[in-house]
Amino acid sequence: MYKSGDTQVTTLLTPLIEQRADPFIYKHTDGYYYFTASVPAYDRIELRRATTxxxxxxxxxxxxxxxPDTGPYSELVWAPEIHFNQGAWYVYFAAAPSREIKFNLFQHRMYAIRNTSANPLDGxxxxxxxxDSGIDTFCLDATTFTHKGVLYYLWAQKxxxxxxxxxxxxxxxSTPWQLAGEPVMLTKPELDWEIRGFWVNEGPSVLQKNGRIFISYSASATDENYAMGLLWADEDADVMDPASWTxxxxxxxxxxxEHGIYGPGHNSFTYGEDGETVMLVYHxxxxxxxxGDPxxxxxxxxxxxPLKWDDQGMPVFGKPSLID
Incomplete structure (x- = not known):
C-alpha cells in the first residue's frame, strides 16, 4: 500500500510460484537467483535459477x-535450502525413514548434499x-549463516x-555438514499464537542488517493459524547465548x-535486483x-x-497480501 498525493493505492500480491512451499531464494555473486522449495510429492530436491x-x-x-525407494531418508523430503558455504554449494533438507523402518512417518532427520560446480544446476x-545435532529426535528446517567468520547452523528440533x-x-x-559444538536452544513455543493446533517453532531464517541479527521463524499448525515470529540480537553479542536474543x-x-491470504510462513530473505532492498520470501x-491433512x-x-523498516531499524513485515 502506498500513497500518491491524496490517493491511496493498494497493491495486492499474487503468488510468484504456485504449489511451492517452504521457499528459499539465494542471490549469488554470479548475478543469479537460486530457488528451491518443497515440492508437493516430497520426493526430490528441485532447483531453478534466473537473473531476476x-x-x-x-x-x-x-x-x-x-x-531412494527405501532407507532412513526415503520419505517426505522437506524444506530444502541452497547455500554457498566455504567454496561449494550445499543443500540442507530433512527426510524421514521409509515405512519399513518407522511406522510413524514424522521421524525426520537432517541431511546435506554438496556440489562443487560453479553452477549448481550442472555437475x-x-x-x-x-x-547430526547430537540429539536423536525429530528435526528439520536447517539454515546456515556466517557471522564474524564463523559458520553457524540453525534448525528446529524436538x-x-x-x-x-x-x-x-x-x-x-566445523565443516558445512558437521557441527563443532553442543546445540543451544534459542526459543520454544510458549506464546498463545505459537501453540495453535501444534506447539511449533520452526523454519528459521537469518537476516543481518542495521547492526542486528534477525531470526524469523514460523509457529503453530500449518493451516490458517501458521504465523511468523522474530528474534533479534545485537551484531556484537554472543549469538550462542540465549540471553543475547529478544x-x-x-x-x-x-x-x-481481509484479502484471503492464509497461514504465511516458512520464509527466507534475499535482496532485490538493486542489491539494497531486502525481499521477504514466504509461502x-x-x-x-x-x-485432509494440511x-x-x-x-x-x-x-x-519488499520488507519495510521503521525509524529504529526494525523490520516491518506488513500484511502477507499487500505490497505496502
Whole structure:
C-alpha cells in the first residue's frame, strides 16, 4: 500500500510460484537467483535459477537429488535450502525413514548434499550424509549463516523433555555438514499464537542488517493459524547465548482474512535486483477449506514482497497480501 498525493493505492500480491512451499531464494555473486522449495510429492530436491526474481517463475527446473525407494531418508523430503558455504554449494533438507523402518512417518532427520560446480544446476551432487545435532529426535528446517567468520547452523528440533513439537537451536559448524559444538536452544513455543493446533517453532531464517541479527521463524499448525515470529540480537553479542536474543511477543506476519491470504510462513530473505532492498520470501494459501491433512495439501504458494523498516531499524513485515 502506498500513497500518491491524496490517493491511496493498494497493491495486492499474487503468488510468484504456485504449489511451492517452504521457499528459499539465494542471490549469488554470479548475478543469479537460486530457488528451491518443497515440492508437493516430497520426493526430490528441485532447483531453478534466473537473473531476476520474477524470472524464477518461468525458469527451467532441474532435479538435483531424488530420494531412494527405501532407507532412513526415503520419505517426505522437506524444506530444502541452497547455500554457498566455504567454496561449494550445499543443500540442507530433512527426510524421514521409509515405512519399513518407522511406522510413524514424522521421524525426520537432517541431511546435506554438496556440489562443487560453479553452477549448481550442472555437475554432480554428492550426498554428505546426516547433519547430526547430537540429539536423536525429530528435526528439520536447517539454515546456515556466517557471522564474524564463523559458520553457524540453525534448525528446529524436538526435545522430549519440553512440551511441543519443535524448538529452535543453534550451533557452530566445523565443516558445512558437521557441527563443532553442543546445540543451544534459542526459543520454544510458549506464546498463545505459537501453540495453535501444534506447539511449533520452526523454519528459521537469518537476516543481518542495521547492526542486528534477525531470526524469523514460523509457529503453530500449518493451516490458517501458521504465523511468523522474530528474534533479534545485537551484531556484537554472543549469538550462542540465549540471553543475547529478544523475542517479539506478537507475530510479525499472520493470516490476512481481509484479502484471503492464509497461514504465511516458512520464509527466507534475499535482496532485490538493486542489491539494497531486502525481499521477504514466504509461502501462504489462498483458501482455508483444506481437505485432509494440511501437510499434504499442495496449495501453499511462494510469495515475495519488499520488507519495510521503521525509524529504529526494525523490520516491518506488513500484511502477507499487500505490497505496502
Amino acid at each position: 526474481i520474477a524470472g524464477l517463475a518461468t525458469a527451467e527446473t532441474v532435479d538435483a537429488w531424488h530420494k 554432480e551432487w554428492e550426498f554428505m550424509g546426516q547433519v 526435545d522430549n523433555a519440553i512440551e511441543g513439537n519443535s524448538n529452535l537451536y543453534i550451533a557452530p559448524m 523475542k517479539s511477543p506478537q507475530p510479525v506476519l499472520q493470516t490476512c482474512y 501462504a494459501r489462498t483458501y482455508t477449506e483444506i481437505e 501437510l499434504w495439501n499442495p496449495d501453499r504458494h511462494t510469495f515475495v514482497k
